[in-house]
Amino acid sequence: ETGVTQTPRHLVMGMTNKKSLKCEQHLGHNAMYWYKQSAKKPLELMFVYNFKEQTENNSVPSRFSPECPNSSHLFLHLHTLQPEDSALYLCASSQAAGGRNSPLHFGNGTRLTVT
């Protein structure tokens, strides 16, 4: 148990579907992150939220839409995805974005398959 819970663990969706990934942390952290891990590639940082404000969007296509209603919850809304978007999507949290003694705590990810 990492303290960061992601649901669902697995998701299969068609290219015309709309779905959402959910992340929840009960660690009292103020920063939350979305990463994408494709097969045979390094983790890619997608979005960063610090105190509910988005501070980083790493040139992510608009078919991925993040939402951070409070410091404990983070969503990734998905629509009109492509097969190449199939990947493991990882959520993480930390005390504050960029804090020197603030390691990231990761969830175990949502395995997304786009058909």
Next chain:
Amino acid sequence: DAKTTQPNSMETNEEEPVHLPCNHSTISGTDYIHWYRQLPSQGPEYVIHGLTSNVNNRMASLAIAEDRKSSTLILHRATLRDAAVYYCILRDYNQGGKLIFGQGTELSVKP
């Protein structure tokens, strides 16, 4: 972002020490050296971090070269549970402290 270079894979025997190297010749004065690991079917897990001095915690030790151009993660007694991909990452807090992952080293532990 400053880059790190790690071997693609390493192998060790159970209960033996293992030294995982990382080169970061372009490190800047404000970069902290972080190590994370990712066990199969899990998200990455923080291991240790340091700036200039060697660091120890319950999981591992981090040895940092005097010129900071390289570092070594030391697992003192490898267990089967230590089989994972280990990532060496430079984190510049003057640039927002983003955690940017490379390919990492895949560590295999033989019984």
